[in-house]
Amino acid sequence: MARKSGSHAEITGPRVRAAALRLFARQGYAAVSMRSLAAEVGVQAGALYAYTPDKQSLLFDLLKAHMDELLAAWAEAPKGADPLARLEAFTRFHIRFNLERADAVFISYMELRNLEPANFRAIEALRGSYEAELEAILQAGQDEGVFAVPDTKLATLALIAMLTGVTTWYREGGRLSRSDVGQIYWDMVRKAVGA
Amino acid sequence: MARKSGSHAEITGPRVRAAALRLFARQGYAAVSMRSLAAEVGVQAGALYAYTPDKQSLLFDLLKAHMDELLAAWAEAPKGADPLARLEAFTRFHIRFNLERADAVFISYMELRNLEPANFRAIEALRGSYEAELEAILQAGQDEGVFAVPDTKLATLALIAMLTGVTTWYREGGRLSRSDVGQIYWDMVRKAVGA
DNA sequence: GTCTATATGACGATAGAC
DNA sequence: GTCTATCGTCATATAGAC
Numbered sequence: 051m052a053r054k055s056g057s058h059a060e061i062t063g064p065r066v067r068a069a070a071l072r073l074f075a076r077q078g079y080a081a082v083s084m085r086s087l088a089a090e091v092g093v094q095a096g097a098l099y100a101y102t103p104d105k106q107s108l109l110f111d112l113l114k115a116h117m118d119e120l121l122a123a124w125a126e127a128p129k130g131a132d133p134l135a136r137l138e139a140f141t142r143f144h145i146r147f148n149l150e151r152a153d154a155v156f157i158s159y160m161e162l163r164n165l166e167p168a169n170f171r172a173i174e175a176l177r178g179s180y181e182a183e184l185e186a187i188l189q190a191g192q193d194e195g196v197f198a199v200p201d202t203k204l205a206t207l208a209l210i211a212m213l214t215g216v217t218t219w220y221r222e223g224g225r226l227s228r229s230d231v232g233q234i235y236w237d238m239v240r241k242a243v244g245a
Numbered sequence: 246m247a248r249k250s251g252s253h254a255e256i257t258g259p260r261v262r263a264a265a266l267r268l269f270a271r272q273g274y275a276a277v278s279m280r281s282l283a284a285e286v287g288v289q290a291g292a293l294y295a296y297t298p299d300k301q302s303l304l305f306d307l308l309k310a311h312m313d314e315l316l317a318a319w320a321e322a323p324k325g326a327d328p329l330a331r332l333e334a335f336t337r338f339h340i341r342f343n344l345e346r347a348d349a350v351f352i353s354y355m356e357l358r359n360l361e362p363a364n365f366r367a368i369e370a371l372r373g374s375y376e377a378e379l380e381a382i383l384q385a386g387q388d389e390g391v392f393a394v395p396d397t398k399l400a401t402l403a404l405i406a407m408l409t410g411v412t413t414w415y416r417e418g419g420r421l422s423r424s425d426v427g428q429i430y431w432d433m434v435r436k437a438v439g440a
Numbered sequence: 441g442t443c444t445a446t447a448t449g450a451c452g453a454t455a456g457a458c
Numbered sequence: 459g460t461c462t463a464t465c466g467t468c469a470t471a472t473a474g475a476c
Contacts, residue, residue, distance in 0.1 A: 058460085062460095065302075065453075076358065078274075078358060078359065079273075080273055080275035080276040081275040081359065083452085084452060084453080085450080085451080093451085093459090093460065093461090094462075095452085096453080096454075096460075096461075096462085097461075099453070099454080101263070104452075104453075105452070105453095150470080164273065164276065168341075171252060171303065181344055189263065193454065198436075200429060201421075201429050204421075204429050204430075205433065206389045207410060207413075207414055208410060208411075209407075210410075211406050211410025211413070211462095212407035212410070213401045215402060215403060215406025215407070215410075216403075218402075218406070219402055226396075226399075234396050234399050236400075238403055238437045239437075241436050241438075241439055242434075242435055243391075257442095272447075278468075278469065278470085279469080279470065279471080280468085287446075289442070289443060290441075290470085290471085291443070291444080291471080291473095292441070292442050293444095294470095294472080295441060297443080299471075300470070300471095325441085350446065430456090432442090
């Protein structure tokens with residue numbers, strides 16, 4: 051069979067990451083072999099090692115990049131002045147961002163246990179930073195008397211679980227648009243915090 | 246079932262299922278080998294095949310048993326008369342039941358993609374039955390005018406995601422008792438549905 | 441029912457050709 | 459950068475002894 055040759059680093063690198071994201075989300079990290087990943091990209095298995103030192107690094111890099119992008123996107127998002135406006139901004143931001151990256155979101159909470167300890171700690175720290183953003187909003191609203199949240203830590207975890215859950219059932223072209231979903235969830239979030 | 250000299254079926258069978266539940270939850274179905282499962286039980290790998298025809302059946306049986314027990318437990322739970330009382334009963338039941346079976350709950354959400362298609366459909370049908378229980382409560386409350394839930398289907402999914410999320414962070418002996426958690430979440434659920 | 445031993449194949453990762 | 463080929467290990471599952 052004829053050999054292929056030539057350099058394709060500029061296109062193959064992103065293709066490896068995109069294929070890994072898709073396959074890890076669909077089948078799980080442990081169930082995806084380097085051979086099947088290579089087949090998805092259209093190269094032989096050995097060629098993947100020009101782009102990652104090993105399989106574990108590939109998983110970690112995907113999760114790290116996702117969390118970095120999440121934090122950066124929230125840092126740049128318009129947020130409003132008062133706690134109520136900030137909570138609405140966070141709600142709509144979280145749903146919109148996560149729906150745009152369903153595969154990465156799925157992996158970020160399904161494959162944590164497949165990270166080596168040091169990698170796990172790094173991702174957990176980034177997740178904690180993101181949760182702290184929501185908790186600060188809830189705490190500010192509580193301090194100002196506009197929210198009624200008896201336990202801001204629990205409320206943070208409860209709301210993020212509720213909002214992230216959208217990615218498990220939302221399907222493009224279904225009954226509701228993303229904006230419809232954002233509106234309905236914002237209604238529930240606002241009521242849940244007593245605003 | 247006749248006992249054989251030297252047999253331990255009565256204790257080994259449950260031990261296999263318990264070990265599989267624990268290991269699948271901690272490491273993931275694909276990452277657990279029959280060898281490591283056997284080691285956890287204290288037998289050789291070949292002996293496991295006296296209790297399951299294959300690894301896939303082991304996973305399916307665990308998930309099926311969990312869903313059956315969930316539905317049976319809810320069917321027998323005290324529920325109250327009006328929608329508000331029923332919603333409170335559901336909230337506290339769901340948290341309590343899931344915290345008692347954190348491993349099974351974890352697997353039920355994480356390993357669905359590792360089920361063969363027919364097995365997947367069976368588990369999804371059971372999950373749908375459980376969700377329908379909550380949706381019926383929300384619909385009844387909406388019809389009677391005691392809830393303000395614009396979309397009962399979305400509210401069902403949102404509330405279950407929120408409540409199930411407890412299993413991802415709750416640790417025995419932490420700051421809050423199970424009953425504390427139930428109270429705090431019920432407060433949020435009640436507000437979220439506008440009651 | 442559990443053991444030892446094994447059939448059969450896939451796994452992650454590397455070496456060297458081009 | 460990608461190929462072919464391969465190393466050493468591990469996987470699921472089965473066979474036959476006791």
